[in-house]
Amino acid sequence: MIHTEVNCVADPAEFVIEDENDFFEKREGVKVVQMKSGVCNDPDIDMWNLNVFCLLRELVVGTNCVLFVRQLKLVGFKKLERVEIGSDCFKAKKDCVFELRDCQSLKWVSIGDGSFVHCEITVFESECCGMESETDLPKLTALHLGREVFRGDEDNENVLVLKSE
Numbered sequence: 001m002i003h004t005e006v007n008c009v010a011d012p013a014e015f016v017i018e019d020e021n022d023f024f025e026k027r028e029g030v031k032v033v034q035m036k037s038g039v040c041n042d043p044d045i046d047m048w049n050l051n052v053f054c055l056l057r058e059l060v061v062g063t064n065c066v067l068f069v070r071q072l073k074l075v076g077f078k079k080l081e082r083v084e085i086g087s088d089c090f091k092a093k094k095d096c097v098f099e100l101r102d103c104q105s106l107k108w109v110s111i112g113d114g115s116f117v118h119c120e121i122t123v124f125e126s127e128c129c130g131m132e133s134e135t136d137l138p139k140l141t142a143l144h145l146g147r148e149v150f151r152g153d154e155d156n157e158n159v160l161v162l163k164s165e
Contacts, residue, residue: 012027012029012030013029013030013031013032013055014030014031014032014034015027015030015032015033015034015053016034016035016036017033017034017035017036017039017040018036018039019039019040020039020040020042020045023035023039023040023045023048026052027052027053028052029055030053030055030056031055031056031057031058031079032056032057032058032059032060033050033053033056033058033059033060034058034060034062035060035061035062035065035066036062036065037062037063037064037065037086038062038063038064038065039062039065040065040066040069041064041065041066041067041068042068043068044068045066045068045069046068046069046070046092047069047070047071048066048069048071048072050073050074050077054077055079056077056079056080057079057080057081057082057105058080058081058082058083058084059074059080059082059083059084060082060084061084061085061086061089062086063086063087063088063089063112064086064087064088064089065086065089066089066090067088067089067090067091067092068091068092069090069092070090070092070094070095070096070097071095071096071097071098071099072085072090072097072098072099072116073097073099073101074099074100074101074103075099075100075101075102075103076101076102076103077102077103078102078103078104078105079105080103080105080106081105081106081107081108081139082106082107082108082109083100083106083108083109083110084108084109084110085110085111085112085115085116086112086115087112087113087114087115087146088112088113088114088115089112089115089116090115090116090119091114091115091116091117091118092118093118093153094118095120096116096118096119096120096121097119097120097121097122098116098119098121098122098123098150099121099122099123100123100124100125100137101123101124101125102125103137104137104138104139105139106137106139106140107139107140107141107142108140108141108142109124109140109142109143109144110142110143110144111144111145111146111149112146112149113146113147113148113149114146114147114148114149115146115149116149116150117148117149117150117151117152117153118151118152118153119150119152120152122150124137124143125137
């Protein structure tokens with residue numbers, strides 16, 4: 001009988017964030033970033049720069065994560081197709097921004113209940129070749145927003161307006 005050892009190596013194109021230490025790692029060639037539920041809730045974690053993942057195709061954030069991160073800016077990710085944010089994420093009460101811009105391949109966005117509740121600025125748009133395109137986010141076919149997403153606070157409730165031409 002021949003004994004063969006099999007080494008199971010995780011796909012280097014997928015990066016799983018399991019704790020705060022992983023959050024600060026930067027890896028080249030990553031196409032999928034997946035954050036486990038309930039992590040990265042230290043008040044000192046208030047920014048998340050995803051620009052190092054220039055090949056990003058998919059971003060999945062679990063439930064109850066990155067509570068103190070004030071901004072999620074996904075700008076210019078040409079290959080990004082899917083964004084999924086779980087419930088009760090990005091709950092910073094000041095200077096909260098969600099920006100999704102110039103992601104021409106984006107097809108699917110889902111944001112769970114109670115995420116970005118205190119968001120002051122929300123942007124979904126696309127520009128093509130330096131000029132406004134006729135269709136913002138031209139490949140976007142699904143947008144799922146849970147309860148209370150982008151609600152605002154007691155003093156200043158937000159209104160979400162969707163347009164199509």
